[in-house]
Amino acid sequence: MSPNGLIALAAGLAVFTGLGAGIGMSLATGRAAEAVSRQPEASGKINSILILGLAITESTAIYGFVIALMLLAKIV
Template identity: 45%
Template structure:
């Protein structure tokens, strides 16, 4: 139930900020405030993505350290799995960065 609630809350947040970021069109695109709104949406999106990925990486590292402490012989297998997992988590932050760069370089004033 908690995972469903978190997923729905994330979707609502995505839809709310995407609407703000892409709302400028026509004459409204000439408004300098539209560019500021895009910058704000990109900054908030990247901050949320970086915070989430940082927390996830910390939890993964903690679990790997605990696993190695309990069974030192399994340290090699845990290290490979940890590095693979951290790469997947970091890719989420990179995807968020790419989306935010797209938002920033689509200039509504041009």
């Protein structure tokens, strides 16, 4: 296998971080929906906490994406 092919495979594997981020974000969103349905008057606060949590969760996916891009830049 040529080095370029291996680099492309590695880039594809790096984007698998999206899997964990997706599961984490869905769990957080589900719990937030539950919390809002239980206490609709607190929806503003729940919303801001949710968005902060989602941002931090999403960044794991973004790290994988950035590493994939860095790997792709290495392909000659």
